[in-house]
Amino acid sequence: MIYKASVIFLSTLAITLAQDEISNKKFPENFMFGTATAAYQVEGGWNEDGKGENIWDYLTHSNPNPIADGSTADISCDSYHKYKEDVAMLKELGVDHYRFSISWSRVLPNGTADKINLAGVTYYKNLIKELKSNNIEPLITLYHWDLPQVLQEQGGWTDEFIIDAFADYAKVCFELFGEDVKYWLTFNEPKQTCLYGYDYGSIAPKIYSPGVGGYKCTHNLLRAHAKAWHIYDQEFRAQQNGKVSITIDTPWFEPDSDSEGDQEAAERQIQFTFGWFANPIFNGDYPEVMKTRVAARSAAEGLNQSRLPEFTDEEITYILGTHDYLGLNMYSSYMVKEAAEPEIGDPSYDNDIGISIYQSDDWETGASSWLNVTPWGIRRLLNWLKKTYNTPIFITENGFSDIDGKLNDDRRINYYKNYISNVRNAIEDGVDVLGYTAWSLMDNFEWMQGFKEKFGLYQVDFDSPNRTRTPKDSVAFFKKVIETRCLVDVCEE
Ligand code: PNW
Numbered sequence: 001m002i003y004k005a006s007v008i009f010l011s012t013l014a015i016t017l018a019q020d021e022i023s024n025k026k027f028p029e030n031f032m033f034g035t036a037t038a039a040y041q042v043e044g045g046w047n048e049d050g051k052g053e054n055i056w057d058y059l060t061h062s063n064p065n066p067i068a069d070g071s072t073a074d075i076s077c078d079s080y081h082k083y084k085e086d087v088a089m090l091k092e093l094g095v096d097h098y099r100f101s102i103s104w105s106r107v108l109p110n111g112t113a114d115k116i117n118l119a120g121v122t123y124y125k126n127l128i129k130e131l132k133s134n135n136i137e138p139l140i141t142l143y144h145w146d147l148p149q150v151l152q153e154q155g156g157w158t159d160e161f162i163i164d165a166f167a168d169y170a171k172v173c174f175e176l177f178g179e180d181v182k183y184w185l186t187f188n189e190p191k192q193t194c195l196y197g198y199d200y201g202s203i204a205p206k207i208y209s210p211g212v213g214g215y216k217c218t219h220n221l222l223r224a225h226a227k228a229w230h231i232y233d234q235e236f237r238a239q240q241n242g243k244v245s246i247t248i249d250t251p252w253f254e255p256d257s258d259s260e261g262d263q264e265a266a267e268r269q270i271q272f273t274f275g276w277f278a279n280p281i282f283n284g285d286y287p288e289v290m291k292t293r294v295a296a297r298s299a300a301e302g303l304n305q306s307r308l309p310e311f312t313d314e315e316i317t318y319i320l321g322t323h324d325y326l327g328l329n330m331y332s333s334y335m336v337k338e339a340a341e342p343e344i345g346d347p348s349y350d351n352d353i354g355i356s357i358y359q360s361d362d363w364e365t366g367a368s369s370w371l372n373v374t375p376w377g378i379r380r381l382l383n384w385l386k387k388t389y390n391t392p393i394f395i396t397e398n399g400f401s402d403i404d405g406k407l408n409d410d411r412r413i414n415y416y417k418n419y420i421s422n423v424r425n426a427i428e429d430g431v432d433v434l435g436y437t438a439w440s441l442m443d444n445f446e447w448m449q450g451f452k453e454k455f456g457l458y459q460v461d462f463d464s465p466n467r468t469r470t471p472k473d474s475v476a477f478f479k480k481v482i483e484t485r486c487l488v489d490v491c492e493e
Pocket of ligand 1: 189251332368439446
């Protein structure tokens, strides 16, 4: 029944989207436009003024260095020293908000709240002050992948101690910075942290534990998120009056055909990708399809309990409702087909899903292997999110990568224009979208790809000691969109 409804819905949408016209509707005045970065990707100053080591410092300093171009982010954009220039760029763009993250080990060098690094605190206070005095709203992520290395050595996200450690860290941040912050995010992209970090083992801390580690990590991360939200709710909300949530990333998953099997496969895929994190917070507990499938496959593997940990009833209640909005990172889409049930063998998250997936050759691609230009996907995703969670959505990342980082970045402009247009259409469809955040303010350290893939609106010269920033053509484009709240020459009033 549900699937039938969405078939009709999607095919109507397909007709509207075939024209690929840019929306001529204005964005509401209170709609927030901004850009984003993350601490490890831009700050540098990796061991300055008492900062502790984190898992990315550790990984990039290991021998051999596993980063594609052998780089580290020891200096990167040097935002630790150049934050005033960053804010001047934001001012030039005319953004409403700036999303950045706090480096846990810069504030708490031992990972624990018994020692606060004052120089680190001063850095973030200065940045926030500079933003506020330029009328730019800070949107702060507490955890954008940079766990203090000492906490990793005690087990990291797959060990339960991390729940209290994160909650203590969150409390310190609310206490120190909360007076000036209206928008908080506990985590950036739990799927990347848990699946890529502790299951596939492809990003820091590079732990390979397929079909097990990702679920364990998530089980702790969700409880840590909930604990931080409750601390804010009970101890800070009344005075600080901000909003706390989490940012979850997903591509859009388009069923390959109208067949019930493909429709069901696409829904299952997004439940494993997005519902895994969002369902406990917005609807209560892991998605039914995950519980059933992981339990059945675990049993068939001869295990006496499911590889997907279970929440107690109290935990389900404790986690449910720990949101004030929903943060969304979206870049790309995939086509999804039903597939034969994967054979029982070694545990695997992908086999737990058990579908087949591909990207169409017709889609334009960015520099990143996973990134394709599918602007229609964001509209469909936003509509799916409304239907599934019915909550205000803040788009906290969306953007395009190239290799050359050249100033004439028409492909990036085209990407932004079409995606933002589809966001505007989704608003017209009735989705409550609070804001849009372009990734990224400037070229920066793109994790395992180092400096090879560039997402910036501003180019950064990583060969100059100055880390000179130069606006690409996309700056003028985005600036105009923000100023006029409109994507075409003249918008409907
Ligand atoms: C995000 N995918 O990561 C991160 O939040 C940023 O730090 C990062 O720089 C940016 O996107 C660009 O990569 C993602 O495979 C990494 O779909 C991979 C995917 C999505 C987001």
